Amino acid sequence: MDNEDRKLPQDVDGVAELLRGADYVSDRSLATVVHLALRLGRPLFLEGEAGVGKTEIAKVLSRALGRRLIRLQCYEGLDLSSAVYEWNYPRQMVEIRLAEAAGQQDREALTADIFSERFLIERPLLQALKPDPAGPPVLLIDELDRADEPFEAFLLEVLSDFQITIPELGSIKAPEPPIVIITSNRTREIHDALKRRCLYHWVGYPDSQRELEILRVKAPDVSAELAREVVAFVQGLRQHDLFKLPGIAETIDWAEALIQLNKVALDPAAVDDTLGVLLKYQDDIAKIEGSEAARLLEDVKREVALAER
Incomplete structure (x- = not known):
């Protein structure tokens, strides 16, 4: 086991503690x-509805492990x-003009020079393969389902061998694999070939106990x-048939919005006035506001009162 391995949590409880230390409340x-x-x-590979904390996992691991x-x-x-990657064409053109002005005639030498790494603009995937003094970085490939299918095919080489082939330079391979987190909101299915190269987890909505714990961590003033x-x-x-159910992010936003309105408890007017923080589609708001929101609020008051007994 190398030094980098020893910096990682040694068991599941260690990971849960690591995440919690960075204010992320995870389930087992x-x-x-x-x-x-x-x-x-x-x-x-993390799949689930928007706003359930998939992207946050990568951010938390980066902070907690001290990785880029x-x-x-x-x-x-x-x-x-x-x-x-892409080549820095403006700089290459300047280099060509300078070589011509200096009377350089060796085209092969010039070609080799302008297609060297100093003219290479590194984009995220290539950056993630480069060594880092702090350790392999955390690579977040966010909302892969929004990209086109041909891009998935390219990712297969990256995820299989952690290398990228650049025709002019050859293959660039990571000395140590980055920590890769891929997220998808499942607006389309991701190909099985890519999923087979990953560990998979569905990130669902939390139960009430964990959501309450998350809210206490993320919005302690509530x-x-x-x-x-x-x-x-x-x-x-979330029991209603809505176009877009509220995620954890919306729960936190709503609680903080209610604090700004100096609310210490829910009331029908406050709920109707702030539904736009929770729900992002007018059809959903129209379905809930008014009598349905009042009925749901009555159930909430009854449920909380019973829990306090």
Whole structure:
């Protein structure tokens, strides 16, 4: 076991403690798969709805382990020049003009020079393969489902061998594999060939107990009563047939918004006035506001009162 291995948590409890130390409240199954990804050096593929904390895992690991975070935000049309590398064409042209002015005639030597690493612009994937004094970086490939399928095919080489082939330079291989976190909101299916190279975990919505703990960590200024009511209300909302259910991020945002309104407990007016913090589609807001929100709030008050007895 090398020095880098000894810096990593040695068991599942150690990972849970590491995450909690960086204000991330995980369940046992998530801590387990993170532990395995770290110990086995395998990419971790996290799938789930938006706002459940997938991206935050990479950020937390970066902070907790003292590693550099390299983020590749995926989008439709993402290509190699944005994700991997491109040549610095303006600098190359200047170099060619200078060589011509100096009377340099050796084209092969000039070509070799302008296609050297000093003219290479490194993008996130290539940056993640380079050695770092702090240890292998954390590479976050965020929302892979937004990228086109051909980009997935390119990732196979990166995730299999942790190397990238540049025609003019050859293969560049990482001396130590980066910690790779891949996220997907499942707007489309990711190909099996890529998933086979990763450990997989579905990040779901937390139960009420864990969500309450998350809220206490992320929004400590929220009163105990308001925190219980907020969590109960959001948990109730997730039982409805909505276009986009609120995630943990929305729970935290809502609690903090209510604090700004000087609320210590929920009331029907406050709920209706702030539904736009929780719900991001007008059809969902129209379905909940008014009588349905009032009914849900009554259930919440009853549930919290029973829990306090």
